Amino acid sequence: MALATRTDRRPSFARTVWDSSVGKKTVMAVSGLIMLLYLVVHMLGNLKIFFGAAEFDGYAHWLRTLGEPFLHHEWALWIVRVVLVVAVVAHAVAAYQLSRRDIKARPSKYVHKKARTSYATRTMRWGGIILALFIVWHVLDLTTGTVHPDFQAGHPYQNVIDTFSTWYGNVIYIVAVLAVGLHVRHGFWSAAQTLGAGSRTRDRALKITANALALVLTVGFVSVPVAVMTGVVS
Amino acid sequence: MxxxxxxxxxxxxxxxxxxxxxxxxxxxxxxxxxxxxxxxxxxxxxxxxxxxxxxxxxxxxxxxxxxxxxxxxxxxxxxxxxxxxxxxxxxxxxxxxxxxxxxxxxxxxKDLVVDRSAFDRIIQAGGYITAPTGAAPEAHATPVPKPDADFAFEHAECIGCGACVAACPNGSAMLFTSSKVNHLNVLPQGAPERETRVLDMVAQMDEEGFGGCTLAGECATACPKGIPLMSITGMNKEWLRATRKAGKR
CATH class of the missing domain: 3.10.20.30 (Beta-grasp domain)
Known part of the structure; x- marks a missing residue:
C-alpha cells in the first residue's frame, strides 16, 4: 500500500486570506486603493462644473456612452458601479470584523490614558461610518434623485446647484469630504504597509503622497459646494 | 524622594x-x-x-x-x-x-503580573529553524551577506517583553511576531521554513486573540529594543509571498 506523501493540505488562497487578520487587511488595502483611484477620477470630473452647464452635462452624458460601440449604452458605467459596490462591501465587512477583533483584544482600558496616535489614525473607524452613510445619501441625492426635490434626470449641473443651495446639503457634503481627506491620509500609507510596499527609504515619499492625495481630494471636492455658495457657479 | x-x-x-x-x-x-x-x-x-x-x-x-x-x-x-x-x-x-x-x-x-505564554505558543508555531544536532557546524560554511546579518540582528534584539502589545490600542502582537519572522526569514538557516513560519506564526497570533494592526505605530514607540514599525511591513510582505506560493502547491 502506498502511503500518502502529502499530509498537510493547506486551505485555499481565498480562505487563507479572509481568515487571517493580515489577509483581511490586504482585502481592505486593495479595495481601498480601488476606491481611492475612483475618487481621484471622480474629483477631476467634478471640476468640469467650473466650465459651464453644457460641458458638465455633456461629460455626464459621455460617461453613459463610454465604451460604445464595443460596450452597450451605460455598460461601462455599470461595470464601474459593480466594481465599486464590491469594493465598498469588502472594505466595510473586513473593517467591521477586524474592528470587532481589535476591541475584543483590549477589553480593559488603562486607568492612566494617553492619546498619542494622530487624529487621522484615531478617526478611521468613525470616519469610515460617516463615509458609508454619506455614500448612501449621495447616491440617493444625485444619482437616483430619491431624496432630491425637483430632481431632473440628465441635468446634473442643475441638480448639483440645487443640492448645494441648501444648508444641509453643504454641511453633509463638506463633513464627508473632510472625512475622506483624513481617511485617505492614514489609509493610503497604511495600505502600502499592508501590501508590503513600504520601506525605510520609501517611507517619506509614501507619507508625502498620502498627504498630497488627501489634500488634493479635499480641496478638489470642497471647491464645488464653495463655488455654488459663493456664486462662482450658478 | x-x-x-x-x-x-x-x-x-x-x-x-x-x-x-x-x-x-x-x-x-x-x-x-x-x-x-x-x-x-x-x-x-x-x-x-x-x-x-x-x-x-x-x-x-x-x-x-x-x-x-x-x-x-x-x-x-x-x-x-x-x-x-x-x-x-x-x-x-x-x-x-x-x-x-x-x-x-x-x-x-496577580497584581502587575500577566501571563505571556501566548508569545511562547507563537514561537512554537514557527520561531525556530531546523538544524541537525551534534557537533557545531563550521561557522563560515554558510555565508550571510552583511546587510542581511544586520537586518536579522536588528530584529533578533526583540526580548519578547510584550510592551508592543501593551502599547497597541488593539492589543496586537504584530511587532513581536514580525520581529521573529524577519529575524529568521532573512537568514539562510531559516530558509527551509520561510513560508510555513510566517503563515503558522500569524495564524497562531490570531488564534491567541491578539488584535490586528491599524498602523497606529505605538508599538514601535514603546519597544525598548527599537524594533522599527517597518518590521510589520516586512512581515506583511513575507505573508503575502508565502500565501501566493502555498496556493500553487
Missing part, C-alpha cells in the same frame, strides 16, 4: 482589581524603578500586608521579564525596560500610576 504610587492590585485572575494608593519615602534617584517597588514591598511586608507582585528577572534589560505600564507608557517614560528605568526620570513628590500590560491575550495572574 517622596512619591505617591497608585498601583493596580488584583488578588488573582478571577478577582476584580483596583488601583491602590501608597506613599513611599527615602527613594534615591539612582534606584531603578524595580528597586523602588522592592522598597515599597519591604514596607508592606513589615506592615503585614501582601506585597505587590511584579515580574522581573535579569534586571539588566536583556531578559524581557519585567513589564509595567507606568503613567500610561509601557516600561515608563524612557525608551528602555522598567528594570533600566531609574527614579531620576521622576520628580520628588510625583504621583506615579503603575498598571499591568492590558490585553485579552495577556490575562492578569
Amino acid at each position: 517622596k512619591l505617591t504610587l497608585r498601583v493596580w492590585r488584583q488578588k488573582n485572575a478571577d478577582a476584580d482589581g483596583a488601583m491602590s494608593t501608597y506613599e513611599v519615602d527615602g527613594i534615591s534617584p539612582d534606584m531603578s524603578f524595580l528597586e523602588m517597588l522592592d522598597t515599597l514591598n519591604e514596607e508592606l511586608i513589615l506592615k503585614g500586608e501582601d506585597p505587590v507582585a511584579f515580574d522581573h528577572d535579569c534586571r539588566e534589560g536583556i531578559c524581557g521579564a519585567c513589564s509595567l505600564v507606568i503613567n500610561g507608557d509601557a516600561h515608563g517614560p524612557e525608551r528602555t525596560t522598567t528594570c533600566q528605568l531609574h527614579m531620576r526620570s521622576f520628580r520628588d513628590g510625583d504621583t506615579i500610576d503603575v498598571e499591568p500590560w492590558r490585553a485579552a491575550a495577556f490575562p492578569v495572574v
